[in-house]
Amino acid sequence: MAIVEVTIAPLGTGSPSVSRYVAECHKVLAQEEGVAYQLTPMSTIIEGDLDRILTVIRKMHEVPFAAGAMRVSTSIKIDDRRDKVSTMAGKLQSVKEKL
Numbered sequence: 001m002a003i004v005e006v007t008i009a010p011l012g013t014g015s016p017s018v019s020r021y022v023a024e025c026h027k028v029l030a031q032e033e034g035v036a037y038q039l040t041p042m043s044t045i046i047e048g049d050l051d052r053i054l055t056v057i058r059k060m061h062e063v064p065f066a067a068g069a070m071r072v073s074t075s076i077k078i079d080d081r082r083d084k085v086s087t088m089a090g091k092l093q094s095v096k097e098k099l
């Protein structure tokens with residue numbers, strides 16, 4: 001199972017605000033099965049099968065274009081652990097235990 005951080009930012013929209021684009025991306029994400037996700041103030045964290053996540057991110061990447069953006073920058077950070085199952089909650093718990 002992979003944990004992926006994604007940030008999708010439309011460029012050149014005429015406004016510094018991107019919350020409406022983020023909301024539309026999350027509507028796409030909410031319709032997908034087989035992935036868990038968490039919205040954060042700076043990005044979105046998605047948990048699940050890596051191939052599935054990348055397919056979902058591709059759909060999300062198209063959202064700003066569909067809303068009129070002419071340029072979109074998408075950043076992806078992948079944590080793909082193969083020695084044991086890793087989850088968002090598990091990673092947080094591991095740190096909390098050490099505090």
